[in-house]
Amino acid sequence: MNFHRRSVSVTIGVLLIVVLCFCWKIFGSYGAISTELPRNVSAIKAAGAGAPVIRWDNYEEFVRDIDFENSTAVFNSIRAALRQSPSDIHPVGVSYFPAVIPKGTLMYHAGSKVPTTFEWLAMDHEFSYSFGLRSPSYGRKSLERRRGRPGNGTHGDRPKGTPPNEHDRSSQIMLTYRAVRDLNKFLYLDGASAAKTDSGEMDTQLMLSNVIKKKLNLPDDDENGRMAERLYASRICKWGKPLGLDGIIRVEVGFEVILCDFAADNVELVSNIEMVYPNQYLGLPSPTVISKEEGWPLDEDGKLLEDHLTDDQKAILEREDGWEQVLSGFNAAKSFNWLRAGAAHDHGEHRIHLDYRHFVSGINRTYITPDPNNRRLLSDGMTWEKQLEMVNDLEKVLEVGFDATQSMDWQLALDELVTKFAPLLKSISNILNTDGDINESVAINTTALTLNFCLRFEATTNTSDQFGTGKNFALYQYVSPYQDLKTDADFLIWSSTVKVVREIVDVIYQVNELLVPEVHSILRDNKTSSDLAEHVGTARSAVDDLIESLGWIELNYRCERQCNWDEVCYTPSWGPSPMGMTDPGSHDGGFGTHFDESRQRLVIDSDLQCISVNNLLANHKF
Ligand SMILES: *[C@@H]1O[C@H](CO)[C@@H](O)[C@H](O)[C@H]1NC(C)=O
Ligand SMILES: *[C@@H]1O[C@H](CO)[C@@H](O)[C@H](O)[C@H]1NC(C)=O
Ligand SMILES: *[C@@H]1O[C@H](CO)[C@@H](O)[C@H](O)[C@H]1NC(C)=O
Ligand SMILES: *[C@@H]1O[C@H](CO)[C@@H](O)[C@H](O)[C@H]1NC(C)=O
Numbered sequence: 271m272n273f274h275r276r277s278v279s280v281t282i283g284v285l286l287i288v289v290l291c292f293c294w295k296i297f298g299s300y301g302a303i304s305t306e307l308p309r310n311v312s313a314i315k316a317a318g319a320g321a322p323v324i325r326w327d328n329y330e331e332f333v334r335d336i337d338f339e340n341s342t343a344v345f346n347s348i349r350a351a352l353r354q355s356p357s358d359i360h361p362v363g364v365s366y367f368p369a370v371i372p373k374g375t376l377m378y379h380a381g382s383k384v385p386t387t388f389e390w391l392a393m394d395h396e397f398s399y400s401f402g403l404r405s406p407s408y409g410r411k412s413l414e415r416r417r418g419r420p421g422n423g424t425h426g427d428r429p430k431g432t433p434p435n436e437h438d439r440s441s442q443i444m445l446t447y448r449a450v451r452d453l454n455k456f457l458y459l460d461g462a463s464a465a466k467t468d469s470g471e472m473d474t475q476l477m478l479s480n481v482i483k484k485k486l487n488l489p490d491d492d493e494n495g496r497m498a499e500r501l502y503a504s505r506i507c508k509w510g511k512p513l514g515l516d517g518i519i520r521v522e523v524g525f526e527v528i529l530c531d532f533a534a535d536n537v538e539l540v541s542n543i544e545m546v547y548p549n550q551y552l553g554l555p556s557p558t559v560i561s562k563e564e565g566w567p568l569d570e571d572g573k574l575l576e577d578h579l580t581d582d583q584k585a586i587l588e589r590e591d592g593w594e595q596v597l598s599g600f601n602a603a604k605s606f607n608w609l610r611a612g613a614a615h616d617h618g619e620h621r622i623h624l625d626y627r628h629f630v631s632g633i634n635r636t637y638i639t640p641d642p643n644n645r646r647l648l649s650d651g652m653t654w655e656k657q658l659e660m661v662n663d664l665e666k667v668l669e670v671g672f673d674a675t676q677s678m679d680w681q682l683a684l685d686e687l688v689t690k691f692a693p694l695l696k697s698i699s700n701i702l703n704t705d706g707d708i709n710e711s712v713a714i715n716t717t718a719l720t721l722n723f724c725l726r727f728e729a730t731t732n733t734s735d736q737f738g739t740g741k742n743f744a745l746y747q748y749v750s751p752y753q754d755l756k757t758d759a760d761f762l763i764w765s766s767t768v769k770v771v772r773e774i775v776d777v778i779y780q781v782n783e784l785l786v787p788e789v790h791s792i793l794r795d796n797k798t799s800s801d802l803a804e805h806v807g808t809a810r811s812a813v814d815d816l817i818e819s820l821g822w823i824e825l826n827y828r829c830e831r832q833c834n835w836d837e838v839c840y841t842p843s844w845g846p847s848p849m850g851m852t853d854p855g856s857h858d859g860g861f862g863t864h865f866d867e868s869r870q871r872l873v874i875d876s877d878l879q880c881i882s883v884n885n886l887l888a889n890h891k892f
């Protein structure tokens with residue numbers, strides 16, 4: 271027993287010295303490492319044909335300068351890319367991602383005619399079908415106006431704010447297109463980029479549109495009543511034509527493409543189905559027109575005067591209200607399918623591939639508030655010169671064309687980091703935030719996690735400098751790229767990753783150093799030091815501040831429970847949706863959102879809720 275205790279204490283003593291030595295070494299050189307330029311650039315260039323060989327003992331030489339806030343912004347933008355829920359939770363995008371839609375991919379459009387100019391294509395048929403099929407209402411329901419944010423039609427094929435009339439419905443068609451080659455010149459705009467808001471979600475489009483107008487000397491046609499985003503699209507496509515731009519990709523509920531040119535060799539029409547309405551299919555007559563002209567008792571506002579109905583009118587309403595009840599169930603299911611199709615991409619729209627080598631972002635060009643709910647690409651610092659620079663960068667990358675297979679899959683790499691670190695950080699935080707007494711079990715339980723982390727990288731004896739050890743080596747293990755870093759964008763993303771992981775590793779080591787001495791004294795003297803509470807407090811702030819500043823969606827947003835089969839874990843969105851259109855600037859929060867005073871906008875609740883068709887029926891907005 272005695273012997274055992276002594277050997278434990280000796281081992282821990284040695285360990286402590288090793289850990290402390292190491293940390294001194296790192297802290298001593300930390301500042302120099304992160305700002306120093308490569309020591310011998312020609313040696314680096316000679317080492318690999320174009321791409322440097324990044325090893326455990328030289329990687330820090332290649333890390334470019336970037337602050338932690340810019341790093342988390344890059345990190346979190348990459349993780350949210352092409353993901354439905356994260357794009358709505360972090361709605362204000364400030365980046366352009368080069369994207370490829372592979373040959374053979376199917377895309378959909380519902381409308382009144384086969385497009386001849388640029389048009390919107392949905393990646394999900396549920397999305398197009400729900401947009402295109404605007405079933406008429408029967409009975410009393412036919413008098414209600416569809417609610418939603420007032421505004422113009424957005425997809426050219428969908429009147430918004432008003433129920434469709436017979437004319438709209440007469441010739442709706444559902445089209446399916448197939449990519450006949452790799453469409454390798456798309457720009458994907460991140461965040462809730464189809465939100466039709468003025469709180470920044472549309473800035474990537476607005477900036478392109480403004481710069482293009484000037485560059486191509488286009489007329490001032492914002493005033494002629496066209497939808498803003500239709501104008502943006504027309505300008506972007508005009509600008510992109512000589513560059514071979516296929517179009518842009520945005521998120522609404524599900525991802526959508528604005529394809530610039532249907533006449534080119536890019537897509538073929540594989541299906542053209544005239545849409546059949548459930549009421550027609552079931553053989554019902556058209557809804558009775560309830561109007562003054564037809565002899566119905568309506569007041570000034572078009573409200574039905576129930577007391578003045580004739581018996582015949584009452585009978586008609588009763589019959590049609592019954593039909594409406596059945597049909598609105600069908601309609602709600604149709605809309606719910608659209609929501610489900612959107613949520614199916616919470617973890618990614620995997621048919622679209624990103625080539626991160628040519629990522630063009632506003633991040634690290636000027637100060638951009640780190641809060642993805644409250645930032646803007648077109649902030650004060652984004653001068654006209656900087657905007658021109660960004661558009662020039664986009665032109666340069668479009669000349670090359672994209673090939674996702676040549677790119678490091680950064681999202682995969684960063685997902686791996688979050689999958690590992692998020693539970694570790696939350697577990698440590700939970701122990702340090704215990705409701706009970708701050709006693710030795712806090713130190714023991716915490717170091718069970720942190721010591722196991724640090725010891726993976728600490729050698730007990732110095733074998734030689736031939737192999738990596740220690741905190742810097744820990745960092746390398748997590749950030750070692752598995753494809754050559756070729757472009758400035760690669761280095762931007764990689765440097766951001768290094769910065770983020772460095773912060774995490776530092777905090778884990780810091781917590782370990784604070785609490786290992788406590789464990790040591792428990793084992794040696796059967797008691798903790800008088801500093802225990804203070805050390806736990808310091809460790810707690812370090813971990814909780816880190817969790818806060820990382821801004822990882824996983825650390826803050828969760829579904830309330832495992833949803834049933836007929837439910838979906840619902841993340842509110844900012845564009846047109848079956849749940850209605852939520853204006854971020856309004857105080858009247860839609861389902862699952864609340865108004866955030868400090869940001870002066872609606873944000874998404876951190877408890878995501880399961881919803882079913884019943885929520886749509888109650889909502890009446892679909
Ligand atoms: C840099 O590296 C090259 C290639 O290894 C070598 O020839 C040169 O002497 C080095 N220069 C310095 C200043 O160390
Ligand atoms: C569309 O919006 C413009 C300007 O915002 C407006 O002038 C026009 O009347 C609107 N059109 C419809 C059909 O609401
Ligand atoms: C990001 O980088 C830019 C340019 O280097 C800098 O001006 C800005 O202060 C940095 N931080 C943030 C949060 O934007
Ligand atoms: C530490 O872990 C033990 C064993 O799992 C548990 O009983 C105890 O409550 C934990 N203490 C704290 C503060 O987490």
Ligand SMILES: *[C@@H]1O[C@H](CO)[C@@H](O)[C@H](O)[C@H]1NC(C)=O
Nearest residue numbers: 291295731732733734735736
């Ligand atoms: C480790 O040992 C090697 C010789 O084996 C020596 O060159 C090196 O300086 C030592 N490193 C430290 C940190 O003591």
Ligand SMILES: *[C@@H]1O[C@H](CO)[C@@H](O)[C@H](O)[C@H]1NC(C)=O
Nearest residue numbers: 334335336634761762765766
């Ligand atoms: C970030 O911007 C600064 C200039 O403001 C530049 O020196 C640095 O290399 C950039 N970092 C990355 C990773 O591109």
Ligand SMILES: *[C@@H]1O[C@H](CO)[C@@H](O)[C@H](O)[C@H]1NC(C)=O
Nearest residue numbers: 271792793794795796797798
């Ligand atoms: C450690 O101290 C506690 C009281 O603080 C005592 O109950 C326990 O027996 C001691 N353990 C040993 C191994 O001395």
